[in-house]
Amino acid sequence: EVQLVESGGGLVQPGGSLRLSCAASGFSFSKYGMSWVRQAPGKGLEWVSSITGSGGSTAYADSVKGRFTISRDNSKNTLYLQTNSLRAEDTAVYYCAKYLGTSETSYRTFDYWGQGTLVTVSS
Amino acid sequence: DIQMTQSPSSLSASVGDRVTITCRASQSISNYLNWYQQKPGKAPKLLIYGASSLQSGIPSRFSGSGSETDFTLTISSLQPEDFSTYYCQQTYSNPLTFGGGTKVEIK
Numbered sequence: 357e358v359q360l361v362e363s364g365g366g367l368v369q370p371g372g373s374l375r376l377s378c379a380a381s382g383f384s385f386s387k388y389g390m391s392w393v394r395q396a397p398g399k400g401l402e403w404v405s406s407i408t409g410s411g412g413s414t415a416y417a418d419s420v421k422g423r424f425t426i427s428r429d430n431s432k433n434t435l436y437l438q439t440n441s442l443r444a445e446d447t448a449v450y451y452c453a454k455y456l457g458t459s460e461t462s463y464r465t466f467d468y469w470g471q472g473t474l475v476t477v478s479s
Numbered sequence: 480d481i482q483m484t485q486s487p488s489s490l491s492a493s494v495g496d497r498v499t500i501t502c503r504a505s506q507s508i509s510n511y512l513n514w515y516q517q518k519p520g521k522a523p524k525l526l527i528y529g530a531s532s533l534q535s536g537i538p539s540r541f542s543g544s545g546s547e548t549d550f551t552l553t554i555s556s557l558q559p560e561d562f563s564t565y566y567c568q569q570t571y572s573n574p575l576t577f578g579g580g581t582k583v584e585i586k
Contacts, residue, residue, distance in 0.1 A: 400580045401566055401568075401580075403575040403576065403577070456528060461510060461529030463570065465568075466515075469523055
């Protein structure tokens with residue numbers, strides 16, 4: 357059974373940092389791309405960042421570029437999101453999500469999601 | 480960036496109704512279009528990928544159609560568990576973008 361379990365969220369002051377983690381199990385982690393998607397309270401879904409299975413290629417939304425860094429440790433089956441210079445508008449539930457596959461329409465399609473971890477940026 | 484526009488933003492329907500939600504892309508995205516369902520306090524669930532492929536385990540009352548810029552999610556006979564918010568997502572190019580959501584409520 358595929359499981360994705362996020363951790364690392366919490367309350368942080370503006371300008372602060374947090375490292376989010378996503379522990380994966382039940383699939384060959386290194387074979388799949390992964391992403392972070394966030395959802396501000398009462399709002400819609402916003403893609404944040406993606407990383408390939410090998411970790412060799414990453415992509416970011418403009419809203420977080422230069423402040424957030426996605427990475428993965430395939431030996432630990434864990435995905436990370438280092439969040440720096442946090443702003444009030446970064447307040448959201450952060451979900452990690454697994455790619456469905458590697459074919460054209462399954463790539464960057466999310467078939468499994470974690471339960472989310474809440475990041476609150478406030479003084 | 481590719482903008483995804485869903486309509487309506489909300490709708491009221493009864494159990495057994497046929498429901499249609501539309502999603503329009505600001506440029507052609509071929510069939511790189513997914514649909515997700517999200518219930519309050521829960522993570523989204525993949526329903527349809529590649530515009531029309533039903534994800535494993537999803538009931539056949541859900542179907543998707545469309546290509547290029549105009550797409551449709553149809554629920555053929557609305558069930559009590561289908562009252563949720565639905566999002567479309569394009570995977571044609573980064574940044575990946577979602578529609579604003581359609582909330583399906585009980586009439």
